[in-house]
Amino acid sequence: MKSDTVRTPVEDRAISLNELAYLRFRQALITLQYKPGDYLNMAQVMADLEVGRTPVNQAVHRLAAEGLLQILPRKGVMVAPLSLDDAFELIEVRLVNELLCIRLAAARITTGQIAQLREVNARLAQASQQRDPLAMMQCDNQFHHLLAGIAANRRLMDILNIIHAQAQRFWATTLSDAGHMEEVIVEHNAIITALEEGNLSAAEQATQHHILSFKHALLTSSGR
Structure with a gap:
């Protein structure tokens, strides 16, 4: 994924950094800007979303709970595959x-x-x-x-x-x-x-x- 900032339709209202990271990350996953089955470089994700490590980490756990990401011990974070x-x-x-x-x-x-x-x-x-x-x-x-x-x-x-x-x-x-x-x-x-x-x-x-x-x-x- 290129490093252009992921924008969402809701950014015209005041939201927390945690919510901003979640919304931008979620949109990138839904639109397949991060490809199913790919392992993510979290430093690159932070650069893509223009938010820090803590908001991104919190977003990862929310998105994993929603079935969009998979957290794999000793391997990292993977975009959930499609079947x-x-x-x-x-x-x-x-x-x-x-x-x-x-x-x-x-x-x-x-x-x-x-x-x-x-x-x-x-x-x-x-x-x-x-x-x-x-x-x-x-x-x-x-x-x-x-x-x-x-x-x-x-x-x-x-x-x-x-x-x-x-x-x-x-x-x-x-x-x-x-x-x-x-x-x-x-x-x-x-x-x-x-x-x-x-x-x-x-x-x-x-x-x-x-x-x-x-x-x-x-x-x-x-x-x-």
Whole structure:
């Protein structure tokens, strides 16, 4: 990874150095700026993130707990590898938790939140047209983060935050497929429309289709 500072969309608010290190490190992992299976040079990581040893060390332990890093005794810190088996397990977990999220969101969503979701999806479409992978990933993450917030269950939001971080590392491997990106945007719009119409069944079906479409994209990109 080159030594350009990793920036995150949240740096316009006051946050601690520990949180800053965590957010920058997490984004670098999610966007595959640090490659799965690679051992990390922690001095280089500190230079990349422009933060000191203590914040980076704390971030390492948080990210290991989230399954993005592995701490190996006498070997160092390794970026968690990616495997299709892991992806399929993740998809099973997503189906359960995201269907719960959409049920809660359907009961609580407001007109203003519908507008927010549409605005984020429009920015995702623009990023896709510009072939900007980082912007695409940020917009997709914001879309799902907004849905989790609308569901208004903090424990579920914590679970989804970890699941989405892991899922986005797999999704990053499919971003070169423009056709898949078009499908993602259409799928997001179907979820938004169902929520706007108060159609829970359609919202659940659209959510399930969106997750299974992710599985299909992974299988396609892997040649299976």
